[in-house]
Amino acid sequence: MKKTALLIYETYCNFEISVALEGLALKNKEVVVFAKYKDLIKSEEGLTVLPDRSIDEIIIDEYDSLLLPGAADIRSAIEDKDILNFIKKFKDKIIGAISIAPILLVKTEMLNGKPFMAGVNKEDLFEEGFTNEDLDKMKGWDDCIKNPIEDGYIVTDKIVTSIAFNFAKFGLQFCKMLGLDIPPQIFGL
Template sequence: MKKTAVLIYDQFCNFEIAPALEMLAIAEKPIAIFAKSLVPVRSEEGLMVMPERSMDQLNLEEYDSLLLPGALDIRDVIEDEAILSFIKKFDGMPIGAISIAPLLLLKAGMLGGKPFMAGVNQKELADEGYTSEELSLMKGWDDNIREPIPEGYIRSGNIITSVSYNFIKWALGFGEMLGINLSPKTFGL
């Protein structure tokens, strides 16, 4: 069985991906935790996580999907060409990106013409230099508060995105993309 790659980076948000990881464990789908290098990575919650592999150890033939957690501050990660290059290798495979992580896909050029959800507002991103064209199909944080999407996520082909507070619905949606169908009651929904 092919694995799901999980990419972690400084200040990644563990709680956002915990239900997805639990769902994969229940389904006995193997995962591998990647980071830029083989040094412990501190999560937003203060957990120190030791990655199993560095990004340069990727053997793409072993993987069929990618999970990208949000982070407290993702600015350095978004500008890291090695991280963007790693993510681009999964183009066409199922990718789950939550909270601020969809911006990695946007920066990598993988969201062109696709609607997506992100845990930030368009105005804040415009202030960071993103164009209105890049953000035209984005449903941001305030958009989700005003007009929530019942599913809790947006699926555009092989990519599923959401905001942090929909992390359980997003995890279940990611599982469905992989052929894993758990009852929402598994996670209290």
């Protein structure tokens, strides 16, 4: 069975990927944690994690998927060409991106002009240089509060995106896209 890569960066959000990781563990699917360097990374919640590998150690053929958590401040990852190049290697694989992480996929041009959810509002991204064309079909934080999507996520091609408060539905959908049947009752759904 191929593995799932989990990319972490400073202030990544652990709870947003907890259901996805538990679903993978329940089905004995190996997860390999990557970061730019093999240095300790502190999560938004204060957990300190030592990645298994640095991003330059990937053997892409061993992986069928990538999981991208949100972060309290993802700016350094969005501006890092090495991280963006790492993500691009997963172009034809299953990708789960939650909270602000879908913006990494916009930056790599995987989601430009396509439907997706992100835990940020468009207006905040225009200030960062993203265009209306980049974000045309984005459903941002306020959109998701005012007009929630019942499923709790959007699937575009092989990419599932969501926002923080839909983390359980997001995690189950990521597993489902990998062919892993996880009963939603396990997570109270």
